[in-house]
Each structure stands twice: as C-alpha cells, then as structure tokens.
Amino acid sequence: MQEIWQALVQSVNLIVSLDPEVIQISLRSLYISGCSILIAALFCIPVGGLIHFHDFSGKRVVINIIQTFYSLPTVVVGLMVFLFISRSGPLGGLELMFTPTAVVIGQVILIMPVLTGMTISALSGVDRAIRDTALSSGASNAQAMWAILFEARFAVVGALILGFGRAISEVGAALMLGGNIRGYTRILTTAISLETQRGDLVLALALGIILISIAMVVSITMNILLQRY
C-alpha cells in the first residue's frame, strides 16, 4: 500500500517539476488519442446519424452488431491492423508499422463501434416532437437533423469522452502497432506497462495518475464548453 502514497507524491513531483520525458509522453498520449477521437468522430457521428435517420430492413441487426463490437479487445484490433500494415501485409508498402499513425489507426478502429453506437443511442433519446417542431418551424431535412443532433449534444459529447477514454487508456494496440519506441511512439499506457515490467511500480502508478488527470481535464473542459450552449 506504501506504493500508492509514494506514487501520488511522485506523480505530483513529476507534474510540478515538468519532467521533460513525462511531459513529452503525456503530450504524445494526448495528441495520438486526440487525433483518434477527432477522426473517429468525423466518421462515426455522421454514420450514426445516417443509421438513425433512415429506416431500412436489418437496422436492428446492424445496431446489435455495432454494440457487440463495444467489447472488441484492443489486442485483437492490434493484431488485425498488424496483419494489414506489416511488411508482408496488403498495406505493407506504406511503411506504417511502429509509427504514431499506426497507433492512431488502431485506436480509431477500436473506438468506432462505441462512438457510432452511442451516437445512435443519443439521437434515439431525442423526443420525436423535436423533429416535428423543427420541420414545422420551416427547417429543411438537413436542418432538422442538425436540430436533433444539437438536442442530443450532451449525450454525444458523453460518447466522445467515453471514446477518448477508451483510446487514451488502451495499451494492446499501442504496444503492437507503435512498439513503445522511446521518444517516438511511447505513450502513457505503454510506459506504464514497461515500468511495471521493470519493477518501478511507483513510477508506473504515477504515470497512471497522470493519465487519469488528463482524462479528468479533458472531461471537465468538454463539459464547461457544453454548458455555454
């Protein structure tokens, strides 16, 4: 138990002393997962909307499949992407293996089901009356969809925070695709994994505390921004 207290002290020390390596790793984590959530959001929110706003046969099945993939294991994503981008894979020529881009690809795939599924849930939660009100107020179909999305903004931002959380906290894909290369693809989770193996439990825990702090700051910032609208 002593380690937890020490880790707490050390994490504060690392943050306050602006330890260059820790700062760099933290920023890289933030950057990679930020890219992932941005790319995933640009794809998943429209796709979620597309699925929600259109009635087609098998819609329920599609939603069920999406929800099943909420439990996609990170190592499986890592493995799948690995097979595609490794030197002998179909995308081997792009030389993406062990780059931050590879990690982003893995994270995007990992959080796509959650983000799409939660977007659909968020939109379904909006009262039908909102659509009617928007349309009878003279909105075009696109404007009405936008009104519904706006109405669901709290739930959608919740999905974004969840997706970001899943991305920044995953280690399997980051290790397999990024390779934990110091100064290049080493991020908080891979560093924690490494320090644990090396036996520096306190440093590993301190990095974990920093990761949670980042998640907290992101979540609070998003909510403050949301309150303004």
Added chain:
Amino acid sequence: MAILETMDLEQRAGASVLLSKVSLSVEKGEIFAVIGPTGAGKTTLLRLINLLDRPAAGDIIFDGQKITDPSCDTVKARRRMAMVFQKPAVFNNTVYENVAYPLKVRGTHGKTEKSAVHQLLETIGLGGYARRKAKTLSGGEAQRVALARAVVVKPDLLLLDEPTANLDPVNVKMIEELVMRFNRERGLTVIMSTHDMQQAQRVANRIGVLMNGQLVQVGRPGDIFYSPDNARIAGFVGMRNMFRGYIVRNELGIAVINIGGRDIQTVSDLPVESAVEIYIRPEDVVLAMTAASSSARNNLRCSITSLSSIGPLCTVTVDCGFPLEVLVTDKSVVEMGLSQGQELYASFKASAVRVLPSMPR
C-alpha cells in the same frame, strides 16, 4: 376566399382508417376549430396539412397550390405555415433561441427580426425570459414560447393541435387570448383542434366536427350547438338541456332568465334583456315529490314524460314548460316509484346553470 382546402383526404395506419374523405375549406382570416373526441383524427388532419405526414389519398390545396403534389417544394410550402403541438415542445436552448429558430432556418435573422423576437416575448408575457433555459419553463410558459415561435415568421396559416389540452385555466385563457389577438391584429388564419366544445365556442368563427375520422358537420358554433346533425354530435358537444331565453332581471349577479315562460334563477353578470343560452347538466338536477326546502334556487313543478334506463342510471325526461332531462339512479326510480305522467318537482341550484351569451356571429 379559401386559403386552405382539403379534398377527400384519407389517412391510414396499417388496416385502420384514421381519416376518411375529409373535405373542408378554411377561409382566409378565420379561426376554424376542429373538434372531436380523443382519437377522432384531429392530430392526423393537422399533421397532414402541415405536410409532416403524407396522406394515403386526397389533396390539400393551400393558397391555390396543390401542396400534396409530389413536385411541390415541401419546405417552401411549410414555411408559409406554423404549427403548435399538444405537448409543449421546446428546444433545449434559451427562450430567445427557441423563438428565433424559424428565423434562423430561413436565414432571415437580422437586426429588425431580433427586436421583433424581443417584442413578441413581451407580448406573450415572457419579456425578461430571453436568456432563460426553455427547459426550465412551466408547461404553460413553454406553450406560449411555442406559440411565439409559430407566429414569429408571420405565417399565412397557424395550426394549433389541442394547444391548451394540458394547461391550467390561467394559461388556457392566455393562449386563447393570444390566438384571438394574432388573428385580429394580423388577420392570421387559424386552424385549431380541441376536444373542448366550450373552447371552440369561445374562440372559433366556424367549427368542424370530426368523429371516427370523418368530418360530420361544419358550421358556426351556434349551428352545431343547437342543431347538431345527429345524436352522436349532440352527445359529444354535451348539448342536453340547452335552452334559449333572455334575462328578465339581474339582482347582484343572480340573473332571472325566462325559458319558455318559466323563470330560472342563474348566476350571471349579463345585463337585463340579454339573449342567452343556458345549459343544465342532467346530473345536476334533483327530483323530489314535494317542493323541497333546500338551498336550490330553482324548484320547478313538472311531470314525467319518459324514463329510459342506461345501466345503473336512468334518464328521466320531465316537462316543466320545456323538456328537461334528469339523470337519476335506477335505485331512486324504484324507491320513489317514478312513472310516466307523474307530477313532481325538479330542483337545481342557480350555480348549476351555465349561462352563455347568444352569439350573433
């Protein structure tokens, strides 16, 4: 000139028919009420007119244009109307943003419109509420916001779907007055659905009665009140024991009304000689063998003309100078030994009589 016409409008949901051959014509500048019991198809009709749903058959002609035509620009047609729904719906945003929404989607949200929105908020009694979150409003306030949002773009046709169904009397009155005011000041044509006959009578110039998806009668409020086309309509409008008369004298709010030669005491502020219509609910009348000494102001000698039993209750029609229907329990009929031709007294309180001014419309 008719601003809106529906021609043999039909709507179905699966096998059930929601609307059947509804043809109506609404004149420019009038308030047209669609009345009918719950499930009659009122909402269905208004949603079709607002182009929120497509009819199974039939056409809608709005200001000379067949808006049900597939080639018609739905958004363009819809932008000339506005609708308020039964359940007050507000966007999760400020009151101002709610009212300004129709302007924003039309891309006409300039300086003049901004001040118009604020003025409209004053009109609906929510002047200081512009920055309030609309979700924090009460049902009545939210419905007023919905009404303001509907009229902010000065539509040619306002559709109101039971706008006061869930509201308290104060808000009902406010909404009714606002609707009548917008109608008067802007010449706004209004189609309003309601299940409240008295509301229709208060607000509308003409009424259409919708029952089981069919438009069964259209006319001025008086026509439907006094000469309902059939018993079903009469039953719906609750028009049993409706009589016409005039006020003989009025002492401190107790108005004596002459109905068919008999004086009826009522509570009304209307002046002497006013032509009135009165309405007595059959269940508010008590039958007694003697002129009971009770607080009831009206004790009329009468004779039973007919008895008809419906379940545990019996409708007794008595002749007291005018035919009066009385609702009593079957048990009372047996215990009092009521029979046709029997002479007795009908009593009811002055406050049990609804007095409405005769409408000259």
